[in-house]
Amino acid sequence: MVAAVLAGLSLLSLLTCGYLAWGSRRGGAGEAPGNLLGEDPAAGAPRSQPHIIFILADDQGFRDVGYHGSEIRTPTLDKLAAEGVKLENYYVQPMCTPSRSQLITGKYQIHTGLQHSIIRPTQPNCLPLDNVTLPQKLKEVGYSTHMVGKWHLGFYRRECMPTQRGFDSFFGSLLGSGDYYTHFKCDSPGICGYDLYENDNAAWDHDNGIYSTQMYTQKVQQILASHNPRKPIFLYIAYQAVHSPLQAPGRYFEHYRSINNINRRRYAAMLACLDEAINNVTLALRKYGYYENSIIIYSSDNGGQPMAGGSNWPLRGSKGTYWEGGIRAVGFVHSPLLKNKGSVCKELVHITDWFPTLITLAEGQIDEDIQLDGYDVWETISEGRRSPRVDILHNIDPIYTKAKNGSWAAGYGIWNTAIQSAIRVNHWKLLTGNPGYSDWVPPQAFSNAGPNRWHNERVSWSAGKTVWLFNITADPYERVDLSAKHPEVVKQLLRRLSQFNKTAVPVRYPPKDPRSNPKLNGGVWGPWFKEDEKKKKSDKSRGTNKQKKSKNKKKAN
Numbered sequence: 001m002v003a004a005v006l007a008g009l010s011l012l013s014l015l016t017c018g019y020l021a022w023g024s025r026r027g028g029a030g031e032a033p034g035n036l037l038g039e040d041p042a043a044g045a046p047r048s049q050p051h052i053i054f055i056l057a058d059d060q061g062f063r064d065v066g067y068h069g070s071e072i073r074t075p076t077l078d079k080l081a082a083e084g085v086k087l088e089n090y091y092v093q094p095m096c097t098p099s100r101s102q103l104i105t106g107k108y109q110i111h112t113g114l115q116h117s118i119i120r121p122t123q124p125n126c127l128p129l130d131n132v133t134l135p136q137k138l139k140e141v142g143y144s145t146h147m148v149g150k151w152h153l154g155f156y157r158r159e160c161m162p163t164q165r166g167f168d169s170f171f172g173s174l175l176g177s178g179d180y181y182t183h184f185k186c187d188s189p190g191i192c193g194y195d196l197y198e199n200d201n202a203a204w205d206h207d208n209g210i211y212s213t214q215m216y217t218q219k220v221q222q223i224l225a226s227h228n229p230r231k232p233i234f235l236y237i238a239y240q241a242v243h244s245p246l247q248a249p250g251r252y253f254e255h256y257r258s259i260n261n262i263n264r265r266r267y268a269a270m271l272a273c274l275d276e277a278i279n280n281v282t283l284a285l286r287k288y289g290y291y292e293n294s295i296i297i298y299s300s301d302n303g304g305q306p307m308a309g310g311s312n313w314p315l316r317g318s319k320g321t322y323w324e325g326g327i328r329a330v331g332f333v334h335s336p337l338l339k340n341k342g343s344v345c346k347e348l349v350h351i352t353d354w355f356p357t358l359i360t361l362a363e364g365q366i367d368e369d370i371q372l373d374g375y376d377v378w379e380t381i382s383e384g385r386r387s388p389r390v391d392i393l394h395n396i397d398p399i400y401t402k403a404k405n406g407s408w409a410a411g412y413g414i415w416n417t418a419i420q421s422a423i424r425v426n427h428w429k430l431l432t433g434n435p436g437y438s439d440w441v442p443p444q445a446f447s448n449a450g451p452n453r454w455h456n457e458r459v460s461w462s463a464g465k466t467v468w469l470f471n472i473t474a475d476p477y478e479r480v481d482l483s484a485k486h487p488e489v490v491k492q493l494l495r496r497l498s499q500f501n502k503t504a505v506p507v508r509y510p511p512k513d514p515r516s517n518p519k520l521n522g523g524v525w526g527p528w529f530k531e532d533e534k535k536k537k538s539d540k541s542r543g544t545n546k547q548k549k550s551k552n553k554k555k556a557n
Helices: 002-017 075-083 096-105 134-140 212-226 250-256 262-287 351-361 378-383 487-501 531-556
Strands: 051-057 085-087 144-150 169-173 184-188 191-194 233-238 294-300 331-334 343-345 391-397 420-425 428-432 467-471
Touching (some): 051 262, 051 351, 075 262, 075 294, 075 331, 096 134, 096 351, 134 144, 134 351, 144 212, 169 212, 212 233, 250 262, 428 487, 467 487
Parallel strands (some): 051 294
Antiparallel strands (some): 184 191, 294 331, 420 428, 428 467
């Protein structure tokens, strides 16, 4: 009965949004050129390595997809997920840089040095160069690798750029956010610059005032049209949407004028445009002969931000927190190669798992000396087998120690509970320190013109609390803290945290560098650290020292 109702709603959504069948022509967010006849130019060609299309949305809330009960229509995502495998026990990190670094390396933040916050535009910091990346491993086995969208893994030197980290081509932004039309970003007053790149150069020629979701989709279509589908391709599409600033073309507001909350209304329009864009990407995959041998993975990078229109209901918390609302994500896999299509995977899956999973699917090799934190979960997703993963280190951030009442005593002498950390082992989840904004934000919180916190469900914890324990399987909404009831479980998880912490590398979070100001770089955000200059200075100082030594020798003689 429930399935029939959902099917009816899905059909209604398709009709009201005006979405056509996959083989039909659809305009809007990156319309593919030419007609779509459903022909496969690569039909009959011998292919084994699958085409891999990884689509990463930005700040999409857990509830903000049609099949999770949202009022925002997402017919494309609903259809792709329904025909694929929905990941309903899927975790990412609570912010942009951490999720992207773990996706591209298969390693936890504590093993790359990026365990604190995000990479800021003015920081001389990037994903450490000694980390092998997913596109580099795929290139080794013959893949053409392309990235379109948001990078946010650092750019202070050229070696940090996407084209130096394994991508054959890059079109997108280097920073974490920016204007969707002008592609300008101000990090602070007077520190502003342009942020749209093609490969290693500012893409001034492509700046035609096009909304970024549509512009990125058009670029994806161009890549697919020009590539030979008989050769494997890895396409990483990291959309800017639905991250703030809240901007969308006017026609996408059509179905959401009844939403009084202006942020929610804008967010809904942005998500509607994103959904249409993904429809057009799928049409292009079919048109140019990739679809039958493709794997499409869809994921959000973190939870939604209620103050910016996102909803994680009924989960607790928001983006930037280690409550479920910050780290449990919308995710699914759609592929003709799946064995159990139309199913739901409730096994534990984490964003680090894509690295070994995709390399294995691509018939690549994972070097023994690469200490991965991810697992190959393809059989879990495709065949419904048990996940090899039994735990997730959500993070240990030794810099974030804002829990004033945290102490070693509160951590039974095992762990300093002032440190912000979170870990999941089987059914249990432990949080220490200050996990972040902890309200539940129900849909009615968006009913007024501004975010009305009176609608939020809030819990006043006893003063000085720095440890929480939940049975996430039984209590996915984190309503019943069991830390006092199960102290032995708390101790076990604290010991596990301590074990992980012994393997951590030092945190990379340098102070801002004034040389990063775009005014010093032609008005563009881009690499500012010059290796040659540093070398010249060191060479000069060495030369000066040599001269001094020779003079001293002459004097001695």
